[in-house]
Amino acid sequence: MRAIGNVxxxxxxxxxxRCLWLGxxxxxxxxxxxxNSNIIKECLWSFSNIxxxxxxxxxxxxxxxxxxxxxxxxxxxNIDIRKEAMYVICHAITGADVIxxxxxxxxxxxxxxxxxxxxxxxxxxxxxxxVIEAIEELLKLDDWYNTFKSE
Numbered sequence: 001m002r003a004i005g006n007v008x009x010x011x012x013x014x015x016x017x018r019c020l021w022l023g024x025x026x027x028x029x030x031x032x033x034x035x036n037s038n039i040i041k042e043c044l045w046s047f048s049n050i051x052x053x054x055x056x057x058x059x060x061x062x063x064x065x066x067x068x069x070x071x072x073x074x075x076x077x078n079i080d081i082r083k084e085a086m087y088v089i090c091h092a093i094t095g096a097d098v099i100x101x102x103x104x105x106x107x108x109x110x111x112x113x114x115x116x117x118x119x120x121x122x123x124x125x126x127x128x129x130x131v132i133e134a135i136e137e138l139l140k141l142d143d144w145y146n147t148f149k150s151e
Contacts, residue, residue, distance in 0.1 A: 001031075001042035008049035016053055020060050025050075029066045037078050044070065044084035051091035058096045062103050067092070071108065074115050083127055086119045090130035093137050098144050105141055112138065 004024070008016055028043045047070060050057050061067055073085035089112075093101055105112055116138070119131045 005046040025064045025066045032069045047088045055097045059100050090134040093134040
């Protein structure tokens, strides 16, 4: 798992693109149903590396079942899993373009704000910074929707 996560940190987006083409999202998502918390955390770290990449990678994540499972894990009783899942979601929101960000909002029926607010109570400054940044990006959607509707 660590090796896959390391491959997904590649600075060459084509390497990650190839992994996505080979079905890494589905394979990692299946592992998120394990009972071993270390495997789950490693998978989430891999997802975090994917969502820290270009919008095209984030879009594949958002459109997959992976995002649903990661969102579910933001409610985990295991604080470490919850934190890792939040990093994935925050990276997806802050790294996405406005259209993909709108897809995230719509896919979650707006409940993404509740997820972010709950995460703000996790006592970790670095995560809180990412959560606030993600909330800020989601709030910008209001202007985008208003502009989009007026055209």
